Amino acid sequence: MKVIQLKKFGAPGEKAFQMAEQADPKPEANDVLVQVDAFGLNFADVMARKGIYNDCPPLPAVLGYESVGTVLEIGELVKTVKVGDRVVAFTRFGSYAEKVVTPQLAVAKIPEEMSNGEAVAMATQYCTAWFSGFEAINVYPGEHVLIHAAAGGVGTALVQLMKWKKAVVYGTTSSTTKLEYLKSIGVDYPINYIENDFAEEIKKIRGQKRVDVIFDPVGGSNFKKSLKILGYGGRIVPFGASSREKKGIISLLKVAFGFGFYSPVGHIMKSQIWAGVNMLRIADEKPELMNFCMNQVVDLYKKGICKPHVGGVFKADEIGKAHDFLESRKSMGKILVEW
Numbered sequence: 449m450k451v452i453q454l455k456k457f458g459a460p461g462e463k464a465f466q467m468a469e470q471a472d473p474k475p476e477a478n479d480v481l482v483q484v485d486a487f488g489l490n491f492a493d494v495m496a497r498k499g500i501y502n503d504c505p506p507l508p509a510v511l512g513y514e515s516v517g518t519v520l521e522i523g524e525l526v527k528t529v530k531v532g533d534r535v536v537a538f539t540r541f542g543s544y545a546e547k548v549v550t551p552q553l554a555v556a557k558i559p560e561e562m563s564n565g566e567a568v569a570m571a572t573q574y575c576t577a578w579f580s581g582f583e584a585i586n587v588y589p590g591e592h593v594l595i596h597a598a599a600g601g602v603g604t605a606l607v608q609l610m611k612w613k614k615a616v617v618y619g620t621t622s623s624t625t626k627l628e629y630l631k632s633i634g635v636d637y638p639i640n641y642i643e644n645d646f647a648e649e650i651k652k653i654r655g656q657k658r659v660d661v662i663f664d665p666v667g668g669s670n671f672k673k674s675l676k677i678l679g680y681g682g683r684i685v686p687f688g689a690s691s692r693e694k695k696g697i698i699s700l701l702k703v704a705f706g707f708g709f710y711s712p713v714g715h716i717m718k719s720q721i722w723a724g725v726n727m728l729r730i731a732d733e734k735p736e737l738m739n740f741c742m743n744q745v746v747d748l749y750k751k752g753i754c755k756p757h758v759g760g761v762f763k764a765d766e767i768g769k770a771h772d773f774l775e776s777r778k779s780m781g782k783i784l785v786e787w
Contacts, residue, residue, distance in 0.1 A: 450787075452544035452767050453508040457499035460771035464497055467765070468508070473549040480529060480537065480555045481521040487543040488514045488568030489783040490601070491665075492728075494775045503728060505541055512543025513728075514571030516564045519555075526552045533557050536746075538571040538731055538738065544767070546787055553735040556742040559750060565758030566749070569601055569782040574745035574754055575738065576687060576727050577605035580663055581613070582744075583737070584723035585683040589614035591660040594650065594677070596670065598635060599626040599780045602687070604757050605745075606663050607633050612753050618659065620646045622777055629780050633757070647677050658682065680718050687725040757781030 455466045475481045493511045496504035504511070519533045529535055529552065537543075538554040558567050580602075581587055593610050597603045598619030610617050611634040619635035621627060622642050630638035637653055639646045650659060658679030664671050664686045671686055678684055731738045748754040759781035762770040767785060774783050 449546040450764070451510045451546070452764060454497055454504075454511055455508045457497065457507075460494075460497060460768045460775065464771075465767050466508070470545070472547055475521055475523045475526075475549050477523040477525040478551050478553075479523045479549050480519055480526055480535070480552050481547060481549050482515060482517045482535060482537050482555070483520045484515040484517040484543070484546055484548055484787060486516050486564040486568060486784050486786040487512050487545075488565075488572065488601075489770055489774050489785065490514075490572055491774065494771060497771060510542050510544050512539060512541060512545075514538055514568045515543045515545075515548050516558070516567035517548075520547070523552070528552045529555055529557055534560060536567040536570050536742070538575070538742065540728065540731060544785075551735060553739040554731060554742075556739070556746050558746055562749060563758065564786065565761065565782055565784040566756040568784060569605070569756035569758075570742060570745050570749065570754075572727065573601035573782060574605045574756065575741040576602050576725065577609050578741045578745050579727060579730060579737075580685045580687055580723075580725050581606060581609050581661075583741070584685055584725055585661065585721060587613050587615055587661050590616070592616045592618070592654065592657075593661040594618045594620070594646075594659045594663070594674065595635075596620050596646075596662070596664045596666050596674070598638075599629050600665070601756075601759075601782045602665060603663075604633060604781050605754065607635055608754055609748075612748075615661075618646075618650060618653075626780060629757075633755075647673050650677050661685070663687070678718075678720060681720070682718075683721040683723065685723050685725055687727075758784055760784065761786065763787075 453468050495501040515537045535555050537550045539550045593615045595606045599621045618637040619630045620639045620641045627638040639649050658677050662674045662684040759779040760783045762785050
């Protein structure tokens with residue numbers, strides 16, 4: 449089978465990736481083998497390519513967390529799907545391949561009408577959003593929720609889920625074009641953080657009141673600023689550190705110091721909850737919970753609640769262009785790569 453390998457850290461051109469041949473994987477007793485039609489990109493892929501993602505396997509590495517395709521073979525203990533089913537599969541790397549093997553709890557059957565782009569968004573983006581807003585914390589009707597990077601894949605999912613929960617949603621983004629997109633998916637108060645300080649803009653809207661919940665994939669100083677507008681009894685969910693852009697200790701320290709240093713006493717006095725989310729760890733340590741999240745969001749897709757937006761479709765030999773587009777932060781929704 450063909451795979452796309454990351455062979456060198458750096459820019460997303462031909463020097464970073466190479467097409468290679470590998471033996472077809474074989475499923476064990478609890479595994480599912482999937483013929484891959486397409487796979488998705490995540491910002492973690494960009495960080496891995498740049499050499500700043502600690503979980504990245506040794507090079508040459510096959511990146512990727514999610515694939516969509518057809519079940520080719522199942523292990524003897526698999527009960528959740530059968531050969532011929534159309535599925536979305538979560539993988540611990542390895543999705544940049546024509547075939548993938550993954551445990552049955554990391555696979556969910558999907559409707560025939562679900563497009564490839566919609567399907568790959570389910571595994572990582574929508575599962576992250578579900579876990580962040582339903583399992584890590586809870587959000588109640590009428591609460592004021594700030595979603596950073598709201599035009600991205602997880603951001604889009606969070607907006608839809610929070611509006612389903614009848615929350616008032618504030619969304620930050622980096623361009624006027626994306627502001628229009630945020631309005632179209634239901635954001636009540638879109639904010640261009642390049643042109644305006646998001647904290648000051650929210651203060652203008654809320655007055656003396658603060659927000660109840662914040663979802664932050666940016667990290668660093670963005671997290672510190674967000675805390676200043678989090679109210680008593682508030683919850684903040686950091687699930688990434690996309691503000692880190694370079695390899696090396698200086699860049700790492702910049703992000704770490706940007707987050708700041710805090711005493712638990714302050715959180716207790718303000719009755720605030722911090723809930724860090726890393727879905728790779730959830731998939732590793734609590735696969736049953738990952739499976740539950742996947743099936744929840746697929747069910748909400750069937751009900752019209754989850755409506756993934758596909759922001760770009762590339763061919764496998766355009767992997768460099770796909771990475772460049774995602775890293776440019778011009779994309780909205782999910783980026784898809786097809787074989």
